[in-house]
Amino acid sequence: MTENTQQETVLVTSATGKTGRRVSGRLAARGVRVLAGSRQGEVRFDWEDEGSWGPALEGADAAFVAYYPDLAAPGAEEAMRALGRIAAGAGVARIVLLSGRGEPEAARAESALRESYPQLTVVRASFFAQNFSEGPMIEGVLAGQVAFPGGDTAEPWIDADDLADVIVAALTEEGHAGLVHEVTGPRLLTFAEVVAEIGRATGRKIGYVPVSEEEYAHALQEYGMPGPEAEWLAALFTTLLDGHNAATTDGVKRVLGREPRDFAEFARDAVAAGAWSAQEA
Incomplete structure (x- = not known):
């Protein structure tokens, strides 16, 4: 696909998050002017x-x-x-939206934004591999036991770097308008298999403990999350991990012309970067 050279300024919302900061860095490396939106940053977006x-x-x-x-x-x-109306009024020509796979509520939100942007590009992603190195499950990895309501359901874990590359391509190249890119990793892995991959990469013994939705919500509340938010998040994970997303796609290859990174490669690189270096023997 040909590169779009006319759009030189891009607002990145949630620019300090796992995806946003990767997208911001890649855009800047291409010479794009980035407006890094966040609650506390120079460009305030809340x-x-x-x-x-x-x-x-x-x-x-x-x-x-x-x-x-x-x-x-x-x-x-x-x-x-509301964002669609405001962005259209501001003259924003192109929007790329991050969404989730198999989420009916997210699909309705996509449609709401599409009311103002019929040519909206949607990137629907599977669970991030980086959830284990930068996200909520890192503490379990460091403690040697990951507890999560995933049961034995397999998930095609996407590397956040691959996801960011797809998003940047959609923002800077022609040919993505109106499309939905569903991106996953190349291999289905259960939580137990993922934890085993991390164990091999780190040389540590790490276990996986499946817990119920209620047990996970309680654990989140113990970490300080408000009850309603904890219950909603635990219910979302349970819904997403009921098996309906247990399939890979060729989305990364179609957009980037290459295969997505495997979880084992992610784990090796995370070890080399010191992601789990705080773990004690």
């Missing part, structure tokens, strides 16, 4: 403050939208409808 959206979008030719906490969350559909 999903809980609609008044911050318009000023952040000023001067942007394109935008990467990553809704927090998740596009399937309550309120996301309304937020996408």
Whole structure:
């Protein structure tokens, strides 16, 4: 696909997150002017403050939208409808939206944004491999026991670097308007198999303990998450890991012309980068 050279300024929402910071870095490396939107940054963009959206979008030719906490969350559909109106009024020409696979609520939020942007590009991603090195499950890895309501369901874990490459291509190249790119890793792995891969890479003994939705919600509350949010998140994970997403796609290859990275490669690189270096023997 040919590179789009006309769009030189891109707003990246949630720019400090796992995906946003990778997208920002890749865009900057291509010479694109990046407006890195975040709650506390120079470009203020707060999903809980609609008044911050318009000023952040000023001067942007394109935008990467990553809704927090998740596009399937309550309120996301309304937020996408409002964002679409504001972005259209600001003259934003192109939007790429991060979404989840197999999430009916997220699909409704996609449609709400598409009301203002019929040529919206959606990138639906599977669970991130980096959840184990940068996200909520790193503490379990460090402690030697990962507890999660995943049962024995297999998931095609996507490397966040592959995801960011796909998003940047959609933002900077022609030919993505109106498309839905569903991206996954190349291999299905259960949580037990993922933990075993990390164990091999680290040389440590790490176990996986399947827990119920209620047990996981309780654990999240013990870490300080409000009860309703913890219960919603635990229910979302249980829904997503019921087997309906247990399939790989060729989305990464179709967009980038190469195969996605395997989880084992991610784990080796994470070890080399010191992701789990705090783990004691």
